[in-house]
Amino acid sequence: MQEKRKGRPLYALLIEHREIPLLAVLVLLLILVSIRVPGYLGANYMNILKGGSINMVMAAGMLCVLLVGSIDISVTAILAFAGAVCGKLMGMGVIQSTWMMFALGILIGAVIGAVNGVLMSYGKVIAIIVTLGTSYIVRALIPMEWLLGMNKVTPTELTQGFKDSMVTNTFLGLPFLVWTAIIVTVLVGLFLKYARTGRNLYAVGSNAEAAQVRGVPIDRIKVLAHVICGATAGLAGVMWLGYYWAIEKGSANGNEMFTIAACVLGGVSVTGGYGKITGVVIGALMIATIDSAIPQLQLGNSMITEFIKGILLLFAILLNVILQRIADKQALARRGI
Amino acid sequence: MKKFLSLVLVALLVLALTPAFAEGDSIYIGVVYKQSGNPYFQAAVTGFEQAAAELGFEFDHDGPDDGSSDGQIRIIENYIAQGVDALCVSANDPAALVDVLQEAMEEGIYVISWDAPVNAEGRTLDVEPASAQTIALTMLESMAESIDYEGQVAIVSAAATMPNQNLWISFIEDALANDETYANIEYVGTVYGDDEYTKSFDETLALLNQYPDLKGIITPTTAGAPAVAKCVQDEGRDVKVTGLTLASDMKEFIDAGICDETFLWNPIELGYAASYAAVALVNGDITASVGDTFTVPEVGDLVVEQATEVNENGELVEADGTIAYLNRLNTFNVDTVNDWVEIL
Numbered sequence: 001m002q003e004k005r006k007g008r009p010l011y012a013l014l015i016e017h018r019e020i021p022l023l024a025v026l027v028l029l030l031i032l033v034s035i036r037v038p039g040y041l042g043a044n045y046m047n048i049l050k051g052g053s054i055n056m057v058m059a060a061g062m063l064c065v066l067l068v069g070s071i072d073i074s075v076t077a078i079l080a081f082a083g084a085v086c087g088k089l090m091g092m093g094v095i096q097s098t099w100m101m102f103a104l105g106i107l108i109g110a111v112i113g114a115v116n117g118v119l120m121s122y123g124k125v126i127a128i129i130v131t132l133g134t135s136y137i138v139r140a141l142i143p144m145e146w147l148l149g150m151n152k153v154t155p156t157e158l159t160q161g162f163k164d165s166m167v168t169n170t171f172l173g174l175p176f177l178v179w180t181a182i183i184v185t186v187l188v189g190l191f192l193k194y195a196r197t198g199r200n201l202y203a204v205g206s207n208a209e210a211a212q213v214r215g216v217p218i219d220r221i222k223v224l225a226h227v228i229c230g231a232t233a234g235l236a237g238v239m240w241l242g243y244y245w246a247i248e249k250g251s252a253n254g255n256e257m258f259t260i261a262a263c264v265l266g267g268v269s270v271t272g273g274y275g276k277i278t279g280v281v282i283g284a285l286m287i288a289t290i291d292s293a294i295p296q297l298q299l300g301n302s303m304i305t306e307f308i309k310g311i312l313l314l315f316a317i318l319l320n321v322i323l324q325r326i327a328d329k330q331a332l333a334r335r336g337i
Numbered sequence: 338m339k340k341f342l343s344l345v346l347v348a349l350l351v352l353a354l355t356p357a358f359a360e361g362d363s364i365y366i367g368v369v370y371k372q373s374g375n376p377y378f379q380a381a382v383t384g385f386e387q388a389a390a391e392l393g394f395e396f397d398h399d400g401p402d403d404g405s406s407d408g409q410i411r412i413i414e415n416y417i418a419q420g421v422d423a424l425c426v427s428a429n430d431p432a433a434l435v436d437v438l439q440e441a442m443e444e445g446i447y448v449i450s451w452d453a454p455v456n457a458e459g460r461t462l463d464v465e466p467a468s469a470q471t472i473a474l475t476m477l478e479s480m481a482e483s484i485d486y487e488g489q490v491a492i493v494s495a496a497a498t499m500p501n502q503n504l505w506i507s508f509i510e511d512a513l514a515n516d517e518t519y520a521n522i523e524y525v526g527t528v529y530g531d532d533e534y535t536k537s538f539d540e541t542l543a544l545l546n547q548y549p550d551l552k553g554i555i556t557p558t559t560a561g562a563p564a565v566a567k568c569v570q571d572e573g574r575d576v577k578v579t580g581l582t583l584a585s586d587m588k589e590f591i592d593a594g595i596c597d598e599t600f601l602w603n604p605i606e607l608g609y610a611a612s613y614a615a616v617a618l619v620n621g622d623i624t625a626s627v628g629d630t631f632t633v634p635e636v637g638d639l640v641v642e643q644a645t646e647v648n649e650n651g652e653l654v655e656a657d658g659t660i661a662y663l664n665r666l667n668t669f670n671v672d673t674v675n676d677w678v679e680i681l
Contacts, residue, residue, distance in 0.1 A: 043546055051535075154563075155586075155590075291535075
């Protein structure tokens, strides 16, 4: 095996590991930023990791739904809803334990994800419409003043233990916020690579009919993918609350596009069947880098920074596509096609 | 069920109140706020209650469940039918209520907008907590005191397009440039968090990285303030934060010493002053023309001024209608913040 690899040309490596060109784009981006802001990476690597953690957790779940050829744009609504409910319950004294917060957040997310999945696969409604609907419903339910009092969670409602849980508490120098993202990433990665059900996600996404013939329960797999996505979004809600100590109706509104962008940047196919967790990690890091770097580039007002953000995103994805196309072409040429 | 119940209750209330006003000759005021159940407006109602006890008027208060203009219009129509003498309205939309309020004014009802103004053609007088200048200079003075009138100061604002914030910032910039008191304060600039938590957080982080000697951040937006304070705390920097904030958002950071003081207006005083304005108008003591004054106990003499607005160039220019400012802000510090966390 080792010997076989040795003789393989670079392009083959690039085809097998599509995240390599992406990594090159990330490095290029960091170099560009460092030219303008000397010492940028040294001062900011922790902020990039912290800032990217919540998006990474959601992107890991998003990867699962994208793999089965579905999509979920309700993730940030689930984030806000799960975070708000958990935070309010803590404020009311119902929950005291940090672990319970995480368990409940994941549960709430999984339930909403299951609703998404069932409506989408058994109700035969297009995923983007289903999740658009649930995202509106879920966000509308957030104020719940009749049940929870004020329509946002403030730091005073949280226990000190929970407030310390994400940023203050560290292990091997990394805050738990980052560790949570690492654990979720590794779990999803292992699941997709080694579990039979995980591999079935690819099968359903790349060729649903063939998968069905092989006896894969397509609908159930799709529901499962949405449950995983919802669960990660619910977890992200509790992480958000632990990081920022505040959550409200509009929290993270619109950020679902950056979750999807992290996946797409990472080479995940939006039509299903192709995508790797390693690519998503690099995609999420890239978005976190752009978010962290833009304010430091001192470009002036916010209209210009948003413009630059769009340019950087397009630049990253175009470069990635071009590098891949070159690699694909060479591979075809090698095979004499 | 809840809607039905409240309908029945409103119906009962109307039945109970109508005869009273057919007979009595005391002043009857209808108070309309943005949304029912909101603690901010519940606090304001206690201001109306206090004034009612002192001045001997009667009032009723209501706001739509959903915070809509339609709901407010229905409530106002009800009040008109009941024959109120004055309406005190915190508008969900400055333009949407104009028609119904003009109808009210034709019936001889005085319309006082408070907290959130109605356009000039739909009101008799607007009562607001503080002028732009008062807000700006209060924040600046507090910041200066926190940092001993020395060091670098930055501003984290809402969006770059927001006229209120931009006006306050221009007053702050002007004072920093021209007032000798602030000669040793170096203003390093304004960044915009767009009232989004994460963006405000990232922008603050960048400020802290860029200016290692930064001493203070003024954040004139309630949405951005908690993000700014949390970022300063996470970074463990000795930077003071002040601004316009809610008490509940900032208690944590006031207790932690990151904020010495933060500010917002006092909804109780605002309701109280609006009542005094309404009664002064009904009694004919004032006509809501420029230069009129009326006294609000504890608050002081309020002067009716020409309203102002910000034009396209960010300058303060005269606008239609008249306005009276309380020019008092509520200070939250370690001693007072606990009294306000449930309200603001």
